[in-house]
Amino acid sequence: MTDDQDDRLGRDPAPAVTRSIRLLDLLAQANGPMTLTELATGLGLAKSSTANLCLALEASDMIERVALGFRLGRRTAVLGGAFAVQFQQVREFYAVCDASPVLRHELVQVAMLDGTDALYLARHEGGARVRLGTPLGSRLPAALSATGRALLMGFDDDAVTELLESQAPFPQLTDRSPTDLAALLERLARARERGWALDAEESYPGIVGVAVPLDPWAPGDPQLALGVGMPAAEADDAHVERVAGALADAVEALTNPFSAAGRKASR
Missing domain, CATH: 1.10.10.10 (Winged helix-like DNA-binding domain superfamily/Winged helix DNA-binding domain)
Structure with missing residues (x-):
């Protein structure tokens, strides 16, 4: 050159x-x-x-x-909404939540990975009493949020380390936030084992998050995650398990039956 x-x-x-x-x-x-x-x-x-x-x-x-x-200005909201609804799964997300006996009462959000953050694309409030969550278009460090960890679950430890090592120590958003890679990798190992990620008041005080990964619908679509935020006072083991199961059902409903993930789930 x-x-x-x-x-x-x-x-x-x-x-x-x-x-x-x-x-x-x-x-x-x-x-x-x-x-x-x-x-x-x-x-x-x-x-x-x-x-x-x-x-x-x-x-x-x-x-x-x-x-x-x-x-x-208002046109940024129009463009942001247009970006999200171009994905089939986001368009169907609200109906799937409304049809779920569990999720219809919860604050449910859709996020994608943007660099080292979870970027929030859609939000279903249902009958949830929690009104904080994360506004559309906002982001949280992937290392600290349930949706972020669900997005990282598909990476092996080496890939997570390569992506996030420059961000460590992670910001201490609450006194429960993990600040180093070793603590994050331990949480991701547990998440992969049970099939869902947990944020136990690690990104917001008093809020527990549960999230699952959602494979892309079509080539070129982003990896997504579905997550629920709930008051810590309501997040006993039974409720967390119930929400995690409902999120898994939502993922099944939102998975393209003709994709590799869809064919695997139907077996």
Whole structure:
């Protein structure tokens, strides 16, 4: 490769697009609206350049101007929903939960692995009294959440280590959170043995999570996980087992019968 070719490959082909995406990321990670000055500082750009980006994104409803600055606009929700429902299993998820005598009363969520995090795509609240869970589009470290561990269950220990060793020690979200790989690998071994992952107040105080992996419906679809969050006071062994069994039934209902996993389950 010539120096000229290498230089062209190293250039950003669309700087304005890249900067716009970075601006959206800043707003997504913020706890509230951001001012033009804060956005310019975060992007490392002049305020005039940042203002032009904001004008273009505001015109397309990707962001909106409020009294305290800028926040994400309604079109981001439309796009996020469109991303999730392109997957057959997410479209059918709500009906499967409603048909389950157990899950219809629970807070059930769908997540996929995004880097080292569990990214939440769909949420069925049913009659659940738990109202926290994780908002759509939010994420939790895969090492700490039940859905994240369900997504990691299909990896061997070497693959988990390669993926997560740079993240250790893990953040201490509660006093029960594992902070090292050895503790996580022990939890994953138990999860593989019983067929479901458990988060015993390790990502949220007072909340127990149970989750199972869901194989992709079609080639190119992501690996998913189904998880339930419940108050720790209600999470006795019998209820946890009942929820885990209902999640396994949901996975069977959401598995493509023509996939390898579907053919295996039908035997």
